[in-house]
Amino acid sequence: MLETSLLERAIGEPGRPVAVEPFGEGSIVRLTVDAGPNAGDWFVDTSRQAVAVETGFVVRGTEGVVARIWRHPLDPRLPALRTAVDPERLARIAAAAGTEGEIAARVLAYRPGRRAVVRLTQHDVHLFLKVVRPGEAEGLADVHDACRAAGVPAPAVVHWSPAGVVVVRDADGTPGPVAAARLAPEVLLDAVDALRERLLEVGTTRIARASVGTRAEWHLERMASALPERAAEIDALAPAVLGRVRREGPARVVHGDLHIGQLFFEDGRVSSVIDVDTAGLGDPADDAAAFIGHAIASAVRNEAADRPGDAAILRGLADAAAERWLRDPHATALTTLHLLAHGIRAAERSPESAHLLLDAAGAVAGTRAAR
Structure with missing residues (x-):
């Protein structure tokens, strides 16, 4: 390599x-x-x-x-990341703001060169620090505010810095994976559809995270490299994907990385949606595809960890979402690519999971029987 x-x-x-x-x-x-x-x-x-x-x-x-x-954490495109994970520096910043006490910092997500999410805990209170490229922080704070103005329950911004930092409050409600075990899939998906409708009303000209469809060939090539023994099956996916991933219709406001882990629920509705960093004008089918792909990938991870009950809940959610949202070749192709992306990430840690995700991609695309 x-x-x-x-x-x-x-x-x-x-x-x-x-x-x-x-x-x-x-x-x-x-x-x-x-x-x-x-x-x-x-x-x-x-x-x-x-x-x-x-x-x-x-x-x-x-x-x-x-x-x-x-x-890590010396990412040249995210210069604020070093401060965000340094407890001593954070304590000095907090002291300057009038609070004292130990601060625990935990990196929850990191996409090198793009963004990171760090959870800060002081006195049992959580804040979430979003680290982005310098110059992007104001736009990120603006999209949070625009979401809230349109009734999309994004966390409130408490501080932002042009150095590339946005600090938001904790989310309200029951985390999505827990809610999925308590709510019928149709009830949960109704709440997600209501959220997606509210997203369409967000006033922004910001561009959403790039669609997975923009790198279709890359994903096919990487999956073939990760699982060379199944290269013929991956080649068979190409006709079901290439040529079908171009957005149909005008750009609309989407979340950009929608999945059950981004959502919190209360009384059968979405009470908070996090990581709207990726939100903006994009392809609504990408949100549907990301949601289904993530649910299937989460089910596979739970199966590999010998948690069949949790896996079954996520499989049921994915099946219900696919029946509701996968009604054209375009959305189906994007879902196939999301599954390949999850498979590529799984290949080094869990080859078995990568094989299962390739199976799922083939089943969605119609090139392999579901099992």
Whole structure:
């Protein structure tokens, strides 16, 4: 793998690949070094996209930068991330704001080069710090406010900084995975549909997170690389995907990364929706596809962890959502790609799960019988 050789060239160790995401002209690969002075998460970026300040190793070739390599949290595109995970720095900031006491910081999500979510806890109170690229924070704060103005229950923004930080309050209600065990799938999906209708009324010209359909060939190629023994099956998916992923109709406001983990429920309605960082004008079918793909992937993870009850709940939710939302080749193709994306991420950690997700992609696309 190119990225392991690049990391070995930089630090003398190849690391263990954990995840990969498309980025720019290439990708960003996360690798882990398990022990020794270089222990931790490393990232190899072959996107060839410029950064304001270098924070790690730079590999150059005859045509310029070949790769950038850094250790978490020194992401050159997210300079505020280092502060966000440093308890001492956070304590100084809190003291300046008039509060004292230990602050615990936990990274809940990290998409290298794009964004991170850090949960801050002080005196049993949670705040969520969104780290984005400098210059994006104001737009992120604005979309939270626009959502709330349209009746979309996004968490309130309590602070933002042009350095690339937005701080929001905790969500209200029962977390989606818990609610899924208590509500009938149709009741839960009715609440999600009501939320999606409210999203259409959000006043924003912001562009949503790029559709998975923009990298269809990349996902097919990466899945074939991850599971080479099933390359023929993956090739058979191409006709069911390529040519069917272009958005149909005008752009509408969507969440951009809609799934059960982003939602909280109360009295049969969505009481909070988090991570509207990805929201904006986009393809409504992508929200449906992301929701179904995530539910199936979560079911597979629960099956692998020997939690059949939780897996069955998520399978039932995915089936009900597919029956409701997958009514054309376009939405079906996007769902297939979301499942491939989950399979690519699972391949290094759990090859069995990657095979099951490829099975699911084939079943959705109609190239493989469901099992």
